[in-house]
């Protein structure tokens with residue numbers, strides 16, 4: 528069946544069209560028929576882009592004033608006679624929507640109906656920057672593909688198996704009870720894809736292994752997945768907590784905020800900017816949030832770039848140690864996303880000291896990974912270190928197939 532995967536953000540709409548089915552989910556093959564993006568929606572220089580299997584790529588800069596127009600254009604590009612891949616939009620059998628926050632309500636992906644939509648809207652208060660755009664994307668797509676089933680796949684759902692000791696903060700309990708303040712975790716679709724892929728790669732049922740999944744992109748998070756269930760993860764009530772990220776600080780002493788309010792007169796807007804946009808790799812280095820640039824600068828002797836890399840990797844190693852204990856042992860540590868898949872240096876630095884837990888890097892294998900799936904620990908290493916390129920879109924497509932087949 529043909530499944531359209533839609534990821535609607537504040538100013539962009541990414542999409543992929545898959546030919547897939549239940550067999551593909553069990554390990555068969557599927558085809559990505561088309562992939563594209565509409566960017567800078569509402570700006571002068573908005574653009575649209577598509578690349579379909581066996582067809583010439585198409586890109587164009589045109590004013591795209593609204594998300595409604597963006598999604599209409601996606602369907603137009605998919606059905607275009609020259610560079611499109613389907614003749615009619617009704618060839619699309621189902622649509623899978625990425626939804627950032629499912630609160631405590633959604634533990635699985637599900638078909639969207641009136642009741643589900645109302646619940647997703649209730650989660651807007653927990654993700655005011657993301658869920659409104661996901662909801663809007665659904666509403667527009669539903670109006671254009673009204674007979675097609677639509678499925679919501681949540682970033683938070685995979686983490687809902689966390690025990691209370693992991694998801695509760697040590698705040699007055701009413702904050703959890705009455706205001707839903709707790710750890711939710713994000714990047715769930717990526718962590719689930721990687722954890723599942725480890726099982727496929729090593730031919731193991733999910734109950735047979737513990738894996739620490741290390742998602743290192745511009746946003747970064749780490750999860751402890753014990754026998755298929757998340758035991759803990761580093762992002763919290765929001766994606767700000769945990770690892771050092773491109774522009775986000777990750778873990779800090781919350782008293783720093785009180786100090787900045789008192790000493791600098793900082794307010795909500797400035798604190799939000801400092802912690803989300805001006806911290807992390809860019810904040811420490813003063814150069815860039817792009818790891819490639821930091822690696823280059825560090826090699827050229829820039830001390831702050833080197834420090835940023837050092838703090839980034841040290842934080843990851845601390846979490847790997849903590850999660851190994853949380854799961855009473857680990858079998859695999861799997862690196863993914865832009866940095867995790869591509870950076871030889873970061874994987875090497877993150878593996879320092881892990882010998883104590885039975886994970887021994889093979890530096891030569893690590894150098895040869897080149898973004899490919901595989902193992903980079905020594906043959907004798909008890910814990911396997913590996914790279915698993917993430918693919919959230921495929922998982923969204925699979926969940927959509929399962930949901931419309933009545934399996935979830």
Ligand code: AMP
Pocket residue numbers: 743744745746773816817818819820822864865866869870871
């Ligand atoms: P993502 O958010 O998953 O697209 O990842 C973006 C991050 O991956 C950026 O910090 C990039 O600098 C980083 N990245 C991509 N390719 C490489 C590479 N070859 N070496 C180091 N970092 C990389």
